[in-house]
Amino acid sequence: MEQTFAIAAEWILLALIATVISIRLGISVALMEIAVGVVGGNAMQIEITPWVNFLAGFGAVVLTFLAGAEINPDSLKNNMKESLAIGLLSFLLPFAVGLAFAYYGFGWSIDAAKIAGIALSTTSVAVVYAVMVETGLASSSLGQGILAACFVTDLGTVLALGLLFTGFSLKVVWFTGIMVLAVFLVTPMAARVFKWYGGRVSEPEIKFIFLVLLALAYLAVVSGSEAVLPAYIIGMAMARFFLQYRETLHKMRAIVFAVFTPFYFIKAGALVSVSALYTMSGAILIFLIVKVAAKFAGVLPATWLFRYDKRTGIYTTLLMSTGLTFGSISALYGLSNNYIDSNQYSVLIAAVILSAVIPTVIAQKWFFPLWAEEESPMELDHKLVERGAEHGN
Helix, strand or coil, X not given: CHHHHHHHHHHHHHHHHHHHHHHHHCCCHHHHHHHHHHHXXXXXXXXXXXHHHHHHHHXXXXXXXXXXXXXXXXXXXXXXXXXXXXXXXXXXXXXXXXXXXHHHHCCCCHHHHHHHHHHHHCCCHHHHHHHHHHHCHHHCHHHHHHHHHHHHXXXXXXXXXXXXXXXXXXXXXXXXXXXXXHXXXXXXXXXXXXXXXXXXXXXXXXXXXXXXXXXXXXXXXXXXXXXXXXXXXXXXXXXXXXXXXXXXXXXXXXXXXXXXXXXXXXXXXXXXXXXXXXXXXXXXXXXXXXXXXXXXXXXXXXXXXXXXXXXXXXXHHHHHCCCCHHXXXXXXXXXXXXXXXXXXXXXXXXXXXXXXXXXXXXXXXXXXXXXXXXXXXXXXXHHHHHHHHHHHC
16 A cells, blocks of 8 residues: 555656646646656656556546536537538548558558558647636637537547447447437436535535546447547537536536646656657657648648638647547557557657647747737636526526
């Protein structure tokens, strides 16, 4: 038991250091957690135990749920066309370019090239949502549209992985049916739980949400899908319901950012091998450039089509260029099933994790929308609270 406490202390120390540095430098805490994870994994040799894997995985699930729950249904409806267009282009072009470059440029096998294309096509909901929350954009129309586009991109990733490799078994059919039922049933069930037991210090309503997410995550993994996918769908299904319970979302957000997401982001950084970065830096840099360039070629023209100003268009494109969760999952799936070797995995995982850091830093430092600085996060959130009260009446 004493070893468990020692390992936990190391991880929490790294999380605290990342938080302090992020505050002092004005950089997203998620990015700093990835950075200290690189140091921890290579210099301190921090141990990734099964319970660390669980906390990191559950952090990704709840963070993805919150990202879905933050999307205002009315805003989503108003921005549906641009979210679909940006999300599809954000997936299709990097997938095609990444696959072609791995196959023709590096001479990878066709299966390895497919894995590369899928890994490079992703956008990290976790990173984007963390940035949206810290900057206050999660409640804005821009933030809502970006989060919805992220879902479209990652849905394309999951479908590509299923179509090209895993296939669609009877388990997937059963899971799809269960998800349809969950979408229609979870909100009425939550309404009763919140009405009967809400407002107590033991927070039974939060425990109910966690139970739903864990149960659906289990069913998703058993069916061959990914645990974070049902979390996002359920979050979007409950978004209108949570307009009336913003305080509960804030409590969940505090729990997740304090306890779970540090393990998720630090683990992502710990998986980066500094020696691999050095020995295979050329290939990693090329894949990173291929991903970001393909994202720009697809997403930036779409932002112009929907009349984004230049600064906001570049900011949106940079955030859509991030990758982490599904990119890592795709690369690990390829390695586990012998579609790629350990060197190819190291190249892909490093490129994916660097894409979570570099585009985000550039976006925050040089392209943050000027108009967003005029509205505080509290003002934006207050508007949503008022809308929720209107729907509740």
